[in-house]
Amino acid sequence: MSPVESLPEPWAGVRDRLRLRGLRWTPQRRTVVEVLAATDGHVTGAELIERCRDRDPQTIPSTVYRTLDVLEELGLVRHGHGADGREEFHVTPGAEHGHLHCADCGQTWEIRAPQADAIVGAFRAADGFEVDLSHVTVVGRCADCAGAADE
Amino acid sequence: MSPVESLPEPWAGVRDRLRLRGLRWTPQRRTVVEVLAATDGHVTGAELIERCRDRDPQTIPSTVYRTLDVLEELGLVRHGHGADGREEFHVTPGAEHGHLHCADCGQTWEIRAPQADAIVGAFRAADGFEVDLSHVTVVGRCADCAGAADE
DNA sequence: TCGACTATTGCAAGATGTTGCAGTAGCAAG
DNA sequence: CTTGCTACTGCAACATCTTGCAATAGTCGA
Numbered sequence A, B: 001m002s003p004v005e006s007l008p009e010p011w012a013g014v015r016d017r018l019r020l021r022g023l024r025w026t027p028q029r030r031t032v033v034e035v036l037a038a039t040d041g042h043v044t045g046a047e048l049i050e051r052c053r054d055r056d057p058q059t060i061p062s063t064v065y066r067t068l069d070v071l072e073e074l075g076l077v078r079h080g081h082g083a084d085g086r087e088e089f090h091v092t093p094g095a096e097h098g099h100l101h102c103a104d105c106g107q108t109w110e111i112r113a114p115q116a117d118a119i120v121g122a123f124r125a126a127d128g129f130e131v132d133l134s135h136v137t138v139v140g141r142c143a144d145c146a147g148a149a150d151e
Numbered sequence C: 001t002c003g004a005c006t007a008t009t010g011c012a013a014g015a016t017g018t019t020g021c022a023g024t025a026g027c028a029a030g
Numbered sequence D: 001c002t003t004g005c006t007a008c009t010g011c012a013a014c015a016t017c018t019t020g021c022a023a024t025a026g027t028c029g030a
Helices: A014-020 A027-037 A045-055 A060-075 A113-127 A141-147 B014-020 B027-037 B045-056 B061-073 B113-127 B143-149
Strands: A042-044 A077-081 A087-091 A098-101 A108-110 A137-142 B043-044 B077-081 B087-091 B100-101 B108-110 B137-141
Touching: A014 A042, A027 A045, A027 A060, A027 A108, A042 A045, A045 A087, A045 A137, A077 B077, A087 A137, A108 B143, A113 B137, A137 B113, B014 B061, B027 B061, B045 B087
Parallel strands: A098 A137, B100 B137
Antiparallel strands: A042 A087, A077 A087, A098 A108, B043 B087, B077 B087, B100 B108
16 A cells, blocks of 8 residues: 655645645645745746646646645645745745845745844834744845945 | 925825836826825725715726826835735825734734834844835734634 | 728736636645 | 535626827927
8 A cells, every 4th residue: 555646745635734624735725835845945826837737738727825724724835925925835844944035136035044033023023923934035236236326 | 386285295206206217297197196185104006096086076996097107206105005905095194004903803903013113123134125114904813703713 | 060090998818817606626634 | 436515617798908000190490
């Protein structure tokens, strides 16, 4: 009795975790999980659908989005929003990070630990508010572009 | 020679500022400007269109969005994204603030100065990056909801 | 006041998500 | 292996933005 498929951790047990909650393991969900397991870091909703279609051309967007909701409840992904407000999904663990985006040059960076801690710490200390950093894309102007703007 | 219309500051000179740049003052833009002048704080794109339609039922969404782009270039509004990624427009000045949103209870607060400074300062010191706080909605869990989640 | 230049508009189509509903198909029990 | 409950799917319609294009209409100079 080999496993359904050799999925890397932490995806191997998804099927059973779903069933334990009375949820179901379907071909469509399997497609999404396989794509996510092969994804490193983050994907936008559109990219994800695109990749699912590579495996199964019949993929329906609404099904993918609903599957992502379920996987987020299991803690396997987190959704956030890019600089333009479009959805972005982070594959956990190991990809829980915020993004920094320059509105001028369009570049994006990951927010590094010191700044992440500054943000999370500031709200925790003041209000007891627990920030979900990976939900956010901080927008502004990078040093190069800010300098260039001063003629 | 009375002004075109008695718009409150800083909207009174919009017409001339547009013309100075070779841009035009149209009835459609006037509608948007009037609505914004009567708006306190922020509005979502959908709300704005709704209010414009109250004044002019012929209002076309794409025209409104394009007008907002122009007004943003003049510095009269800033766009940002709410917790769900939808657009939100801040009427400047005086409404340049970030938002804090609890994913559990759905409440939203304005980010206060100490936390705002902590964020802006952290990025400025480390990378010279100038954060546009009003673009962002920081999402997480408020103290009450975080507490309730611990059973 | 008239004419020409070109910024804007209105419209239609497309991208990205969300939602309601009826039919389908997992899954656990017998 | 059946059967029944109900979670899921597929679809269609809608919400929010964005973009390309032809026609319209502000502006400015003569």
